[in-house]
Amino acid sequence: MSSNFFLAAFHWQSRAVVLRHLKVHLRNWYTAALPPVCEPLVMLLAFGVGLGGQISELRWHGSQIGYLAYLAPGILAYTVFMTAFFQSLFSAYMRMHYQKSWEGQLTTQVRLEHVVWGEALWSATLATSYAVIVCLVLLCFSLMGSLNLHWGWLPLAVPLLFLSALAFSAVGLLFTATLPSIDHMSLPIFLVILPVGFSSSTYFPLPDRPWLNVLANANPLHHLSEGLRFLLLRGELTWHLAAAAILCLLLLLVLLPQDLRLLRKRVFGDS
Amino acid sequence: MRAEPTRSDSPTLPLLEVRGLRKTLGGKLVVDGVDLTCHGGEVIGLLGPNGAGKTTSLRMCYGFLRPDAGSIRIAGHDLATDGDRARRSLGVCTQDDTFxxxxxxxxxxxxxxxxxxxxxxxxxxxxxxxLDQFGLREYAKSKPTTLSGGFKRRLMIARAVVHGPKVVFLDEPTTGLDPQARRAVWELVSQLRAVGLAVVLTTHYMDEAERLSDRLVLLQAGRVRATGTTRELLGALVGEHIVVVPNNHKGAEHVPGWLKERGLTSSSVLDEWHLALDAGGLAAFVAAFPHLRYEVRPPTLDDLFMALEREDLP
Incomplete structure (x- = not known):
C-alpha cells in the first residue's frame, strides 16, 4: 500500500484537490492574506520591538544578539508550523465532517489517498506561501534598519520549509482522523502546539537542561528555528537544517500512511 | 449523455455487473454473496429493511468500500483492477448532500x-x-446552501451525471422531500432512464420503488432474497390479497384463532390486522366471517416489508 500511496501524491487527482483549495483561497485572497501579514507584524512589534526593548540583547551560541533578530527566523519557522498544522487539522476537519466536500470528491475519480495528499500538499503550499509573505515583512524591517539578515541564503530554505510544512500537516491530519468531535479541538493545542512550540527555541533560547535537550533534539521545529537562525543571522549552513529535514521526512513517511488508514476507517467505516 | 464506446455498449451486456459481493464490517457479515445486473435504460430498485445491506452494497459498487470478495464491473471495467475507467463511467448521488x-x-x-x-x-x-434540464438555471449563481431541499437534490443528481456516466447510483434520492419535490426527482430519474443510463436506486418509499423501478432486488440479511417486478415479488412473498380487519370490531376476536388453525400470521398496524391470503384463503375467510367488517386490497411493498419483518422475528 505504502509505495502506491506515496505515488498518489503525483497523480492528477491530488493536483485537482489542491487546485480546488487554491480556487477557494484565491477567491478570498484579500482576507486570506491578512493573517500571514498581520501575525508576524504583530509578533515582531509586540515581542521584537516591545519585549525586545526591555531585554535589549540576549546570548545565543556565544554571541550577543538583539531580541528582534533572534525572533525573526523563529517566527518564520513557527508560521510554517502553525499554518500547516491548522490547515490540515481545522480546515480539513471542516471539509471532511461539516461541508462533506470530501465525500463529494470521493464519488468521482478521486480516491481517499488523493484527498489526503491534496490536503497535505495544499497545507504545505499555503504554509510555504505564508512563510514567503513573512519574509517580505522581515524584509521591510531590514529596509528600515531594524534587522540585518543574510537574505542570499533564503531561497535554499524554501524547499525545507515546504517539506517541514508537509510533515506538520501529516501531524494535523492525524488529529483530523482521530478527534471524536469539534469539541475536542483543544486537545491538539495542548498535546502538540504548546509542547512543540515551547521546546523549539522559537521565542527564547532553551535553558541547558539534559531532559530539555533530549526533547529539543527530537523536535523538528527546534531544528528548523535554529537552522534558519544560523542561516539568516550568520549565513551558516548547520546540521540543524539536515536534522529538520530528516525528522520531517521521518514524520511524513510514518504518519501519512497512518493518516490514510485512520481516515479510511473514519470516512468509510472500513478498516 | 456522453458515451464512450466499449464492449458494454451492446444492449445485451449489462452496464453494471456485480458477482458474489461479500463484506464484513465490524466483525459482522453485512453483505453475503450479492449479485446485481443492470442494463442501459433500466432502473433497478434495491430494497430491504434497515440493516439488509443495501447501502453497503451500493457503497461497494461505487468504490467507497472494498469488497472482501466478489467482482464489480462498470460498463465493462473492473472496479478493482481498472478503477479509474470504472469510476469514469459511474455517477453517484449520495444520500446526504455532498455538494x-x-x-x-x-x-x-x-x-x-x-x-x-x-x-x-x-x-x-x-x-x-x-442547468436547463434540472431546472437550476435561475439558481446558477446561488450557493447551494440557499436552495430548497428539492433543488439541492436536483443539483446532487446533476453533479452525478455531469461527466456523462453510464451507470448512476442514487442512494435514497428523495428522502426528506415534500411530495412535489419527490415527483420532480422521479421525472429526472425517468429522463436518465430515457437517455439509456443504467440506474440503481435505493429507497424506503414503496410507491417510489414501484413507480420508478423496472426491476426490484430485495435484500434481506445481506443476501438477495428475491428479484423481479413488483407484482412478481409481492405474489411470491406476500400473497394475492390483503385483508384489513379492524381488531376492535365485534367478531374480530376470533380471527387470530382462525389464522392459527391454518398456520397463518398477520401484521398488526395500529388497531388493524393485515392478513395476506391467496384466493382460496380469501374465500375461506369470507365464509368464516360473514358478519365481520373488513377491507380487501392488493398487496403493496409495505406488506412485503412487514412479511419479512415477521420472518425475522424469533
Missing part, C-alpha cells in the same frame, strides 16, 4: 467536472444544458 458549499450551483458542476479524466468535451455547453 461543495464553497462554490455556486454552476461552480459545483464545473468543479465536479475537474475530478474526471478524460475531461468533458464542451463543458460550458453541457453545464448549460444540465
Amino acid at each position: 461543495d458549499s464553497d462554490f455556486t450551483v454552476r461552480g459545483n458542476l464545473e468543479q465536479t467536472a475537474c475530478y474526471y479524466r478524460p475531461g468533458i468535451e464542451g463543458l460550458p455547453a453541457r453545464i448549460d444544458s444540465l
Whole structure:
C-alpha cells in the first residue's frame, strides 16, 4: 500500500484537490492574506520591538544578539508550523465532517489517498506561501534598519520549509482522523502546539537542561528555528537544517500512511 | 449523455455487473454473496429493511468500500483492477448532500467536472444544458446552501451525471422531500432512464420503488432474497390479497384463532390486522366471517416489508 500511496501524491487527482483549495483561497485572497501579514507584524512589534526593548540583547551560541533578530527566523519557522498544522487539522476537519466536500470528491475519480495528499500538499503550499509573505515583512524591517539578515541564503530554505510544512500537516491530519468531535479541538493545542512550540527555541533560547535537550533534539521545529537562525543571522549552513529535514521526512513517511488508514476507517467505516 | 464506446455498449451486456459481493464490517457479515445486473435504460430498485445491506452494497459498487470478495464491473471495467475507467463511467448521488458549499450551483458542476479524466468535451455547453434540464438555471449563481431541499437534490443528481456516466447510483434520492419535490426527482430519474443510463436506486418509499423501478432486488440479511417486478415479488412473498380487519370490531376476536388453525400470521398496524391470503384463503375467510367488517386490497411493498419483518422475528 505504502509505495502506491506515496505515488498518489503525483497523480492528477491530488493536483485537482489542491487546485480546488487554491480556487477557494484565491477567491478570498484579500482576507486570506491578512493573517500571514498581520501575525508576524504583530509578533515582531509586540515581542521584537516591545519585549525586545526591555531585554535589549540576549546570548545565543556565544554571541550577543538583539531580541528582534533572534525572533525573526523563529517566527518564520513557527508560521510554517502553525499554518500547516491548522490547515490540515481545522480546515480539513471542516471539509471532511461539516461541508462533506470530501465525500463529494470521493464519488468521482478521486480516491481517499488523493484527498489526503491534496490536503497535505495544499497545507504545505499555503504554509510555504505564508512563510514567503513573512519574509517580505522581515524584509521591510531590514529596509528600515531594524534587522540585518543574510537574505542570499533564503531561497535554499524554501524547499525545507515546504517539506517541514508537509510533515506538520501529516501531524494535523492525524488529529483530523482521530478527534471524536469539534469539541475536542483543544486537545491538539495542548498535546502538540504548546509542547512543540515551547521546546523549539522559537521565542527564547532553551535553558541547558539534559531532559530539555533530549526533547529539543527530537523536535523538528527546534531544528528548523535554529537552522534558519544560523542561516539568516550568520549565513551558516548547520546540521540543524539536515536534522529538520530528516525528522520531517521521518514524520511524513510514518504518519501519512497512518493518516490514510485512520481516515479510511473514519470516512468509510472500513478498516 | 456522453458515451464512450466499449464492449458494454451492446444492449445485451449489462452496464453494471456485480458477482458474489461479500463484506464484513465490524466483525459482522453485512453483505453475503450479492449479485446485481443492470442494463442501459433500466432502473433497478434495491430494497430491504434497515440493516439488509443495501447501502453497503451500493457503497461497494461505487468504490467507497472494498469488497472482501466478489467482482464489480462498470460498463465493462473492473472496479478493482481498472478503477479509474470504472469510476469514469459511474455517477453517484449520495444520500446526504455532498455538494461543495464553497462554490455556486454552476461552480459545483464545473468543479465536479475537474475530478474526471478524460475531461468533458464542451463543458460550458453541457453545464448549460444540465442547468436547463434540472431546472437550476435561475439558481446558477446561488450557493447551494440557499436552495430548497428539492433543488439541492436536483443539483446532487446533476453533479452525478455531469461527466456523462453510464451507470448512476442514487442512494435514497428523495428522502426528506415534500411530495412535489419527490415527483420532480422521479421525472429526472425517468429522463436518465430515457437517455439509456443504467440506474440503481435505493429507497424506503414503496410507491417510489414501484413507480420508478423496472426491476426490484430485495435484500434481506445481506443476501438477495428475491428479484423481479413488483407484482412478481409481492405474489411470491406476500400473497394475492390483503385483508384489513379492524381488531376492535365485534367478531374480530376470533380471527387470530382462525389464522392459527391454518398456520397463518398477520401484521398488526395500529388497531388493524393485515392478513395476506391467496384466493382460496380469501374465500375461506369470507365464509368464516360473514358478519365481520373488513377491507380487501392488493398487496403493496409495505406488506412485503412487514412479511419479512415477521420472518425475522424469533
